[in-house]
Amino acid sequence: MIRLKLPNSYFEEHDDIIRLVWRRTLIADYEKKELERAIKRKFRISPEIKVEEGYLIINTDNEEVEKFVAFFIQNYLGDRLRNRFTRRKIVYIHEGMNVPLLGYNAFGLIDRGTNLIQVRGSTGCNLSCIFCSVDEGPYSRTRNLDFVVDVDYLMKWFDWVAKEKGKGLEAHLDAQGEPLLYPYIVELVQELRSHPHVSVISMQSNGVLLDEKLVEELAEAGLDRVNLSIHSLDPEKAKMLMGMKNYDLNHVLEMAEALVNAGIDVLIAPVIIFGINDNEAEAFIEFARRIGAGKRWPALGFQNYVPYKFGRNPVIAKPVPFKEFYEWLRMLEEKTGMRPLVLKPHHFGMHPRPFIPLAFKRGEVVKAEVVLPGRMEGEMLAKARNRLIQVINTQAKVGDKIKVRIVRTRHGIYVGTQV
Numbered sequence: 001m002i003r004l005k006l007p008n009s010y011f012e013e014h015d016d017i018i019r020l021v022w023r024r025t026l027i028a029d030y031e032k033k034e035l036e037r038a039i040k041r042k043f044r045i046s047p048e049i050k051v052e053e054g055y056l057i058i059n060t061d062n063e064e065v066e067k068f069v070a071f072f073i074q075n076y077l078g079d080r081l082r083n084r085f086t087r088r089k090i091v092y093i094h095e096g097m098n099v100p101l102l103g104y105n106a107f108g109l110i111d112r113g114t115n116l117i118q119v120r121g122s123t124g125c126n127l128s129c130i131f132c133s134v135d136e137g138p139y140s141r142t143r144n145l146d147f148v149v150d151v152d153y154l155m156k157w158f159d160w161v162a163k164e165k166g167k168g169l170e171a172h173l174d175a176q177g178e179p180l181l182y183p184y185i186v187e188l189v190q191e192l193r194s195h196p197h198v199s200v201i202s203m204q205s206n207g208v209l210l211d212e213k214l215v216e217e218l219a220e221a222g223l224d225r226v227n228l229s230i231h232s233l234d235p236e237k238a239k240m241l242m243g244m245k246n247y248d249l250n251h252v253l254e255m256a257e258a259l260v261n262a263g264i265d266v267l268i269a270p271v272i273i274f275g276i277n278d279n280e281a282e283a284f285i286e287f288a289r290r291i292g293a294g295k296r297w298p299a300l301g302f303q304n305y306v307p308y309k310f311g312r313n314p315v316i317a318k319p320v321p322f323k324e325f326y327e328w329l330r331m332l333e334e335k336t337g338m339r340p341l342v343l344k345p346h347h348f349g350m351h352p353r354p355f356i357p358l359a360f361k362r363g364e365v366v367k368a369e370v371v372l373p374g375r376m377e378g379e380m381l382a383k384a385r386n387r388l389i390q391v392i393n394t395q396a397k398v399g400d401k402i403k404v405r406i407v408r409t410r411h412g413i414y415v416g417t418q419v
């Protein structure tokens, strides 16, 4: 009997994100039929296939069938995985691929030399904010591929990183995109909660995909805080800033309250574009006060709009120097009595911790194997010394062995060019 674990019921509602993947299989009816047909064609048997209590069960003892099912799911059905929000193809990263989860900024883990570790399980977003630093969402012009990392594999790497970094860690779930698209988000929070080196679990989210049930599940799993991106309290302006006509501000505001009521702290995190939403600052503060945000951590985390090379930089957004931005925040602190608005790492219990040692030096030339396509045109991912390297401006193909000059190593994120 073959037993394959399926994602829990929450993810059944998100069945387009991961429709069918090895080990964590969500089988839509027609896909089940395809699998039945394929087994019949190859082995001339028709074992009973059913989905029961979160498992895909195939009634056979034939080990060859098991291997075949793995192959079939990965190479045939897996090939058709699409992100239901961005419609982009998904590459599902699992242990069998042996892809390092350190070195690349779109998925895996990022260590920026503190006790906070960024945990990135997937890419892709349900919104298309007009200022998005990573040009994400359905209207992205630069990102053409999504990734989802198997939760056990992600935890395996987290465990290694956590051992290196020591105790008292904050696991921060964020993404080049929206972390709530990650099909195993509840499971990930649960796993992190039971990790002895993790003290705090936080998430950065736009909140749209929350509902009462998911809020409860996340609270039960042990999520401590959500940094919630809300950029306007005016429904029409919010739609404009989020780049989605159907953005439902009211729902997000309700979810902010639901999070607080479920015992998950909320930090309201608007991106301020002067001339567009700076005049709403006091309303944000008022809202945060009203719902009881900021119980253990600051209630507000105003962010200064910054243009990014590969982000969306609308002409209506004029960047403001950080000095001016902090003066504005201090003025707000005086005026409203809400403190702190100028946020420092210690407000979050963050402190410096030795980096996981760099695997490469800048300027160094290394031999690497191309293992995956990247997210942008001309970008491939290569591995060397158990790290991923984002290789830019390359024509290389998966499987090629190439020489890469490392041009960037900041925070253990490696960018290189082919030589």
Ligand SMILES: C[S@@+](CC[C@H](N)C(=O)[O-])C[C@H]1O[C@@H](n2cnc3c(N)ncnc32)[C@H](O)[C@@H]1O
Binding pocket: 125, 131, 132, 133, 134, 174, 175, 176, 177, 178, 179, 204, 205, 206, 227, 228, 229, 269, 270, 271, 303, 304, 305, 306, 307, 308, 311
């Ligand atoms: C890239 S998003 C990813 C997480 C999630 N999708 C969200 O929006 O909260 C991370 C944070 O960066 C903020 N952000 C996006 N673009 C920005 C920009 N150009 N300047 C400053 N902050 C930005 C977002 O509002 C969000 O709070």
Ligand code: SF4
Binding pocket: 125, 126, 127, 128, 129, 132, 133, 134, 135, 136, 137, 176, 177, 178, 206, 229
């Ligand atoms: S800022 Fe966040 S919510 Fe907005 S498009 Fe980018 S990733 Fe999505």
